[in-house]
Amino acid sequence: MSTTVAELNPFDSEVIESPWEFFKQLREQAPIYLLPNGAYYLVSRYKDVIQAVMDTDTFSSNLVAVMLSGAKASDQPQMMTLSGGRGDARKAQATDVLAIADPPNHTRQRRVANRALTMRRIASMEASIQTLCDKLVDDLQQQCNTGDTPVNWVEHFAAPLPLIIIVELLGLPNADIPKLKRWSDASVALLSGINTSEQLIEHGEQINKMIGYLAESYDQAYDNPGNNLLGDLIRESKIDAEQFGRDEVVSMLVQLLSAGNETTASLLGSAMMLLLQDPDLQASLRASPDKIANFIEEVLRVEAPFHGHFRVVKQDTQLAGVDLKAGDRLMLLWSSAGRDEQQFDSAEKIDLHREKPKSHLSFGYGIHHCIGAALSRAEARIAIETILQRSKNLRMAESNTLQHVPSLFIRSLRRLDIHLMQ
Numbered sequence: 182m183s184t185t186v187a188e189l190n191p192f193d194s195e196v197i198e199s200p201w202e203f204f205k206q207l208r209e210q211a212p213i214y215l216l217p218n219g220a221y222y223l224v225s226r227y228k229d230v231i232q233a234v235m236d237t238d239t240f241s242s243n244l245v246a247v248m249l250s251g252a253k254a255s256d257q258p259q260m261m262t263l264s265g266g267r268g269d270a271r272k273a274q275a276t277d278v279l280a281i282a283d284p285p286n287h288t289r290q291r292r293v294a295n296r297a298l299t300m301r302r303i304a305s306m307e308a309s310i311q312t313l314c315d316k317l318v319d320d321l322q323q324q325c326n327t328g329d330t331p332v333n334w335v336e337h338f339a340a341p342l343p344l345i346i347i348v349e350l351l352g353l354p355n356a357d358i359p360k361l362k363r364w365s366d367a368s369v370a371l372l373s374g375i376n377t378s379e380q381l382i383e384h385g386e387q388i389n390k391m392i393g394y395l396a397e398s399y400d401q402a403y404d405n406p407g408n409n410l411l412g413d414l415i416r417e418s419k420i421d422a423e424q425f426g427r428d429e430v431v432s433m434l435v436q437l438l439s440a441g442n443e444t445t446a447s448l449l450g451s452a453m454m455l456l457l458q459d460p461d462l463q464a465s466l467r468a469s470p471d472k473i474a475n476f477i478e479e480v481l482r483v484e485a486p487f488h489g490h491f492r493v494v495k496q497d498t499q500l501a502g503v504d505l506k507a508g509d510r511l512m513l514l515w516s517s518a519g520r521d522e523q524q525f526d527s528a529e530k531i532d533l534h535r536e537k538p539k540s541h542l543s544f545g546y547g548i549h550h551c552i553g554a555a556l557s558r559a560e561a562r563i564a565i566e567t568i569l570q571r572s573k574n575l576r577m578a579e580s581n582t583l584q585h586v587p588s589l590f591i592r593s594l595r596r597l598d599i600h601l602m603q
Contacts, residue, residue, distance in 0.1 A: 186210050191217075192375065197587055200488070201529070204517035213503040221491070221510035222503075225517040227524040227542070229501045233492055233513055234546045240492040240511065241283050242549060284548070293425055294433060294552050297413035303555045306350065310560055313345055314567040321601055322571075331578035331598040334453050335446070338568075339597075343445035343560055347438055350556075352409030353398060361438065364391035368439035374589030388435070395434045399427055410437070440487075441553040443591060445560050447486035448477070450594035452565055455480060455531060457577040457599060462531060467569050472533045477561045479531045482541035485516035487591055490545065515542045516592060574602040 189196055189203045196203050207214050207225035214223045224230050233240045317338045324332045344362055348355060367387030370376070376384065398411065406412030414430045456463045466473055494509040505511075519541045520528045544551035551557070568575070578598035586593045 186214065191223075191589070194587065197375070197589065198585055200516070201520065204514065204520065207514075208517060208521060208523075213501050213505075221512055222505070223514055223517075224489075224500065224511050225514045225521075226501070227518040227521040230513045230515070230518045230542060231546060233500060233511060234542075234549070237284060237548065239495055239498050241495050242490070243283060243493055288548070289425070290429065290433070291548065291552070293414070293417045297410050297417070298552055298556075300555060302350075302410075303559060306346065306556070307559055307563065309349065310342075310346060310563045311567070313342060314564050315571075317342060318567055318571050322603055325601045325603070329600075331580065331600055334597040334599045335450050335594050336596060338564070339449035339453070339594075340446045342449065342564060343557070344442045346556070346560060347441045350410050351434060351438065352402070352407050352411045357394075360394075361391070362442075363387060364394070365439045365442050367391075368435065369443045369591055370588070372590040373587065375587055391435060391438070392431060395431045395438075396427065398434075399430055437553065440551070441556065443593065444486045444551070444553070445557045447591060447593040448480060448484075448557060448561050449564055450597055451484035451486075451592070452477065452480045452561060453568075453575070453597055453599065454583065454594060455484070456565075456575060457597075459531070460576075462533075463569075463575060465533065466565070469533075470566055470569065473565050473569075474558070474562050475533045475535065475538045476531070476565065477558060478538035478541065479533065479535065480561075481543040482519040482525070483529065483531065484592055485519055485541070485543035486593070487543070488512075488516045488589065489514040490549075512589075513542075515545070518542045568601075572601050572603060576600045576602070 186203075186206045189206060191197075191200075191203060204225055207223060212224070212226045212229055214225065215221075216223065224233060321332050321334075321337060324330065324337070340362075344358060344365070345355070348358055348361060353361065364387050367384040368391065371381065371384040371388065399415065402411055403415055406415040411430075411434065414433065418425050418427065418430050456466070462476075466476055489512045492511045492513060494505045494507055494511070496507050498505050500511075518524070522528045524540075525535075526532075544554040544557075576599070578600055581596075581598050583597070584595050586595055
């Protein structure tokens with residue numbers, strides 16, 4: 182007997198850990214599904230997600246609230262309102278930029294960010310990415326010794342690689358990486374959907390520290406901006422501070438540091454997990470390294486780093502025949518859309534020869550396509566190329582439980598112990 186949506190609780194720990202059956206039932210039975218607490222709708226089918234993404238006049242990207250769990254296990258989750266704002270000369274505040282901004286502000290911000298984060302700059306960073314990957318593999322090999330000692334891939338490779346690279350890109354000190362990691366994790370955890378009010382306060386305090394730090398970094402670099410992303414954004418802010426001021430730069434840095442770091446770390450964790458689970462796949466990529474780029478796209482499709490992003494209905498409308506009212510909230514499920522059988526043949530399988538490997542939605546779509554997608558792809562491709570080139574075999578340690586960080590928002594492994602055969 183098949184499972185129904187009503188039998189699957191989206192807040193159940195088992196569903197959070199492995200949501201694929203729940204998403205499948207959503208696509209088949211309730212593609213526009215209102216959560217039991219009424220907080221927001223889940224949009225699970227590829228075509229419906231595309232429709233909402235492309236209609237920015239009806240569906241706003243402004244993040245206006247986050248979900249938190251009740252103080253008691255029996256309490257229904259609630260929504261807590263957030264608001265951006267514009268800071269004064271003394272204290273920076275979060276303001277709506279890029280992923281959570283709408284046109285015309287988003288259009289202007291995106292234009293500025295694109296000038297700073299060019300494909301040429303990404304290409305110029307590949308040598309640094311390769312050097313760092315080699316160093317991290319050296320460290321893994323040293324820890325593994327003869328191959329009998331497992332090493333945590335997430336802690337020693339997947340997590341540090343993108344964080345070190347984004348810190349270099351922004352022009353921040355390497356010595357500050359530990360606290361930047363702590364603040365970045367808090368920023369992502371804020372959106373997990375299962376925070377208690379106490380956890381939400383703690384995450385908020387950490388994020389405020391990050392905002393203060395980045396505002397101070399802006400101020401220190403203002404008179405003599407460097408040849409880095411922060412310097413580029415400062416130069417843009419000097420051209421027209423009214424249109425692109427200090428608060429917008431700081432908020433953009435928060436997004437780039439948090440989302441850019443988490444996306445690639447999650448991607449690398451999932452990529453290694455899939456390689457370890459399928460020895461034939463691993464062998465295929467060793468024999469045909471030119472397919473690694475396609476492999477990365479398939480990992481993004483079946484294990485999207487972010488389950489989705491939010492939208493707010495600006496005016497009464499319909500989506501897939503469901504009436505929506507102004508003020509209703511939606512979560513567009515990239516991760517469900519990537520496994521939509523109506524869009525992808527053999528949707529749950531890795532296919533290195535898929536005709537349109539980049540047709541997934543894991544980096545968003547339309548005007549909100551992830552600005553750091555090219556960097557994330559480069560990091561993941563170089564990382565997998567390097568680890569396969571410098572090992573004879575990779576296998577999973579028996580100690581693995583393959584648990585993910587509890588979240589309705591991100592898809593990120595807690596740890597992944599591997600054996601690296603040299």
